[in-house]
Amino acid sequence: MKPHLLLLTGMLAFSIGVSAQTSDLLQNPLPKTKEEFTASEPSVINTVNYLESTPIDKEGDAWRIQAAMLMAWLTGSPQVTIEVDAKTMTFSRKNPELMIVFMGGWTRYVLQNTYSKDKVQGNIAGIKSAIKVYKMGSGLKKDKEMEKLIKLEEDGGLESWVAEKLGQKR
Numbered sequence: 001m002k003p004h005l006l007l008l009t010g011m012l013a014f015s016i017g018v019s020a021q022t023s024d025l026l027q028n029p030l031p032k033t034k035e036e037f038t039a040s041e042p043s044v045i046n047t048v049n050y051l052e053s054t055p056i057d058k059e060g061d062a063w064r065i066q067a068a069m070l071m072a073w074l075t076g077s078p079q080v081t082i083e084v085d086a087k088t089m090t091f092s093r094k095n096p097e098l099m100i101v102f103m104g105g106w107t108r109y110v111l112q113n114t115y116s117k118d119k120v121q122g123n124i125a126g127i128k129s130a131i132k133v134y135k136m137g138s139g140l141k142k143d144k145e146m147e148k149l150i151k152l153e154e155d156g157g158l159e160s161w162v163a164e165k166l167g168q169k170r
Helices: 003-021 034-039 042-054 060-076 098-110 118-134 144-155 156-164
Strands: none
Touching: 003 034, 003 098, 003 118, 034 118, 042 060, 042 118, 060 098, 118 156, 144 156
16 A cells, blocks of 8 residues: 555544544533433443543543533433532532532442432542542642542542531441
């Protein structure tokens, strides 16, 4: 094959691969009916995974678009409800981007656990997602609150901490 055809073929294969990846994410128009929301759940999970694995500082615009899509999906979803509690969200003060990551982690937990309403486990899933993004760096600010949560997770005390903050016994 001639060098310029080889280059063109490589570029085409790359662009097909990239569009295949982004087509698995939430897209406009967003769902309107309960059935459409249910059908879009795999895309929601892919979007959460994307937000967790994509450096915000390198893919800022694309990351923010997907974050906005997730927020819009959550706002309209008839089946998924997230209750954000300031007592467990102390880490979002310095890095507000982590709030949508938290919400995404909780949403993925709900979708993968038969629409679970367990607030403690939902919070834990959200915090673990935020920890993952924080550890990646992504241009986020150093935060003592997040460092404390990382330590709690490593020591196995995250569930007790969340339950205590939410006033629940475990």
